[in-house]
Amino acid sequence: xxxxxxxxxxxxxxxxxxxxxxxxxxxxxxxxxxxxxxxxxxxxxxxxxxxxxxxxxxxxxxxxxxxxxxxxxxxxxxxxxxxxxxxxxxxxxxxxxxxxxxxxxxxxxxxxxxxxxxxxxxxxxxx
Amino acid sequence: xxxxxxxxxxxxxxxxxxxxxxxxxxxxxxxxxxxxxxxxxxxxxxxxxxxxxxxxxxxxxxxxxxxxxxxxxxxxxxxxxxxxxxxxxxxxxxxxxxxxxxxxxxxxxxxxxxxxxxxxxxxxxxx
DNA sequence: AATCATATGGACAAATTAATCCTTATCCTA
DNA sequence: TAGGATAAGGATTAATTTGTCCATATGATT
Numbered sequence: 001x002x003x004x005x006x007x008x009x010x011x012x013x014x015x016x017x018x019x020x021x022x023x024x025x026x027x028x029x030x031x032x033x034x035x036x037x038x039x040x041x042x043x044x045x046x047x048x049x050x051x052x053x054x055x056x057x058x059x060x061x062x063x064x065x066x067x068x069x070x071x072x073x074x075x076x077x078x079x080x081x082x083x084x085x086x087x088x089x090x091x092x093x094x095x096x097x098x099x100x101x102x103x104x105x106x107x108x109x110x111x112x113x114x115x116x117x118x119x120x121x122x123x124x125x126x127x
Numbered sequence: 128x129x130x131x132x133x134x135x136x137x138x139x140x141x142x143x144x145x146x147x148x149x150x151x152x153x154x155x156x157x158x159x160x161x162x163x164x165x166x167x168x169x170x171x172x173x174x175x176x177x178x179x180x181x182x183x184x185x186x187x188x189x190x191x192x193x194x195x196x197x198x199x200x201x202x203x204x205x206x207x208x209x210x211x212x213x214x215x216x217x218x219x220x221x222x223x224x225x226x227x228x229x230x231x232x233x234x235x236x237x238x239x240x241x242x243x244x245x246x247x248x249x250x251x252x253x254x
Numbered sequence: 255a256a257t258c259a260t261a262t263g264g265a266c267a268a269a270t271t272a273a274t275c276c277t278t279a280t281c282c283t284a
Numbered sequence: 285t286a287g288g289a290t291a292a293g294g295a296t297t298a299a300t301t302t303g304t305c306c307a308t309a310t311g312a313t314t
Binding site for chain 2: 001003004005006007008009010011012013014015016017018019020024027028049064065066087090091093094095097098099100101102103104105106108109110112113116117118119120
């Protein structure tokens with residue numbers, strides 16, 4: 001596993017939160033799971049711009065931080081389900097706050113990004 | 128300016144929010160300014176682990192996204208003040224939500240990070 | 255003139271994160 | 285047996301973000 005060289009910031013609340021949900025696809029994946037999209041392959045379909053490898057990687061970290069739990073089922077086809085833990089559910093209001101702010105100001109932000117000549121395009125999408 | 132190669136995600140609220148406050152020091156800088164620490168050199172002192180160069184860089188982006196405004200004063204020593212714009216103030220509740228969640232769960236997250244052998248240490252600090 | 259405090263930003267290097275490619279494994283179905 | 289669907293993750297490269305070093309500029313102070 002990659003080990004940081006620069007010590008990380010965990011005594012400032014925002015940094016703690018970022019540590020847990022700060023990955024590019026993590027809030028998106030949490031959204032999916034909260035909405036009953038539980039299997040990796042289904043999450044993959046819901047988030048069309050992330051590969052299965054990337055989703056798995058993020059799921060592994062969310063699992064490590066106990067945001068989600070994992071249940072493996074017998075049978076065919078191979079079946080795994082991720083669920084939000086009680087702890088994970090406490091994140092929903094934070095994500096919701098971010099989501100609301102972003103939705104409310106998306107146009108303005110996009111406009112500025114455009115002017116700055118940034119590469120705006122396809123994006124993570126809600127389930 | 129660096130131009131992204133991979134198109135960015137601005138049609139998902141969380142991504143929009145991350146675009147604006149997603150930098151390592153941005154929430155911290157916004158906190159500072161909200162608390163009356165307005166000059167680059169003072170922000171520098173408040174956030175001991177970021178260099179002036181880094182703070183300036185982040186301030187430039189916050190300025191571009193109209194989160195802060197900039198006022199230059201005549202006289203000596205050279206004096207510049209950044210203030211939150213009305214728009215910038217709308218971010219405070221989001222940052223506060225992240226801050227609260229992080230504060231509430233800092234111990235658990237730190238513990239997991241430790242177990243994962245991550246490099247935990249000095250951090251951005253609140254003003 | 256030399257020096258200090260403040261602010262800004264170019265050029266580059268280092269660190270971190272995300273993405274790609276590929277392999278393994280299970281169990282059903284044809 | 286071969287092949288498809290699902291899941292997991294190693295190894296590597298690409299992209300992005302942070303950080304460092306240094307140069308410039310202003311106006312006072314010594």
